[in-house]
Amino acid sequence: MNIRSLTRGDGVVIGAAVVLFIASFLSLNSTAGCTGGFCPTINAWDSLGLLMSMFLAGVIAAALIVVARGLPGPRKVAGIELGQFGVALAVFAAWTAFWTILDAGSAGAGLILGLIAALVLAAGAVAGPLVPALKAPLMGAPKPAVAGPYGAQQGQPGAGYGYPGAQQPSYGGQPAPGGYGYPGGAAQDPQAGAAQAGATQAPAAGQASQGGQPPAAADASGFAPFWFAVPVARPLYAEDGSPTPIAELAPGTWYLAVDQRGPGLVAQTQDGRRGLLQDTTGIQRG
Secondary structure, three states, X not given: OOHHHOXXXXXXXXXXXXXXXXXXXXXXXXXXXXXXXXXXXXXHHHOHHXXXXXXXXXXXXXXXXXXXXXXXXXXEEOOEEHHHHHHXXXXXXXXXXXXXXXXXXXXXXXXXXXXXXXXHHHHXXXXXXXXXXXXXXXXXXXXXXXXOOOOOEOOEOOOOOOOOOOOOEOOOOOEOOOOOOOOOOOOOOHHHHHHHHHHHHHHHXXXXXXXXXXXXXXXXXXXXXXXXXXXOOEEEEOOOOOOOEEEEEOOOOOEEEEEEEOOEEEEEOOOOOEEEEOOOOOOEXX
């Protein structure tokens, strides 16, 4: 489960579920007008029907929503996604709380606080995927210069596996001249770099003078692979156009763009899976 994929809406849902669980231990009835020596007070745990349909239903709904958000792909039960089932259960809990407090003769602190928490829970569950402010990530992505987003080694912050320009060991234990899949490379000796630059520029100049054409690009389409990070969690779809996501790109992790398909990018994850990122707005290039 990727915690960084949680949004502010998920934070609202979690907070409301905690308050709803605490309210289940408070009194459901008010004893303000009780004058006798025996004034019983009950809580939700004394009423199994109300406990399951309002309090625990809201807690279970929040758990389903958060778990569905953290999974790499959608999970379905009886044809319904976990997140959708959690939203429906949250609305049901708020519906039960509303009519229960109207039917109660004298509502106690547990019932009043439970109604407020259930309403907030339902609102967060419904509005979370729709309101931009609630769709923002709950935890900000770490800065790449401070800590490598994937496999950083001790003493070399930001130089781990999957970080742009990091030097990675190749087969046989010898260091490779660049990061995994990164078009750039590790820094070289200044004199050796100058010699190589001169040797490279000389043939390029000769070709330009003979044919009048600039040096060839990274590939035939002119696309050069680059590293990028997403600002919020975004689905990664199969390259064949299937509508079902195969993975989820999380903030704080660097991914490799290997090709471009119209406005989208063909991205590769750390485990080698490739897919199409359709929404590329706001991505950070490495």
